[in-house]
Amino acid sequence: MTSPSPQTVEDLGLQGCVYLSALLQAQDEGLGVTPTDRLTLATMAELKGLGVIDVPWPENRWNLEPRAEITPAEGFQWRYAWSAYARNLIGEALEEYLQSIPRDELACPWRTQLWQTLSVAETEQYFEQQLVKHRFEASWAQDIVLVHQQRRPALSIARWRYCCWAAVRHGASVSQQQATPDTAVVRDAIYSELRRRADQVASGAWPNCSFPPSNPRPTNALGRLFVEVLSRVQDAFWTIPASDAGFSAG
Known part of the structure; x- marks a missing residue:
């Protein structure tokens, strides 16, 4: 029923x-x-x-x-x-x-979960764009979900975008060096480089490695609702990690 x-x-x-x-x-x-x-x-x-x-x-x-x-x-x-x-x-x-929903950081805890969900999805979308640009399989973009879950402390979307960009470029280099195309090897190389870059960025070794979009307004309806109605994070949506503390920083 x-x-x-x-x-x-x-x-x-x-x-x-x-x-x-x-x-x-x-x-x-x-x-x-x-x-x-x-x-x-x-x-x-x-x-x-x-x-x-x-x-x-x-x-x-x-x-x-x-x-x-x-x-x-x-x-x-x-x-x-x-x-x-x-x-x-x-x-x-x-x-x-x-x-009518208050926008202070204690008002609706679900917003943090939504921000984290959007962080993964925005990163996946950018990763897919980079993969397609280099003529790799768009479906490989789902690999970011596992890497994202494993990465603690969290990274901002802009830092994840940098990691995706660098990892796909690395995969393109590996592909060019192959005498016989092997997509499994290339995919694994991209995945490994994605993890390595995320670790380096999180450690503070590369503090300036961040790719926020040129237009900070999200291009999808759910992202716009989050930025413009549910929170006050504004452009910080891209540049700080999704967390409860982020609502105070935004």
Whole structure:
């Protein structure tokens, strides 16, 4: 037996409201919902579980569904399904609720978890871009998840971006030296270099190795909501590690 859908945005809760806001903002502004397809699918699955949207899964698409919407960047179909609020009114209700959430560092601990999730996803997206640029498999970008989990203390997104850039360049050099292409060797070389660079940066040996984006505004809806609504970190989103203390530093 499925649980009934929430009756108010308060019942939906902070996480659900943020995820639904990101989905709607992505539709309105032509953005990605999150930095990666994988995180977007997880976000949509959460909203499906809460009963506020429908998705065609396990099928890829609905053949005939006039109310279906498609995420602009990812191309995933979904359908608004929350009877408590009309589709044209839910945006305003979500905005009012999110604006009411205090933004001091003790107010909503889930924000730290969200920042950490975004840190991994933003790094993975940049890693994938670098891999594709050098004609490597985009799927290798998922290797960053394990490296990210193992790295303590944490690094900022900008420092992770540097590590990804350097690791892929190292992989390109290894590939060029091969007489016979061996993708497994190249992938392992990139992974090992990624770990080595992260260790060196974390130790303080390379204090200036940091690649913040030229435009600090996130290019996805979830990142923008975090930076512009849920926190005061602003540009520090990229340059300090995701942590409770980061909200005070931002």
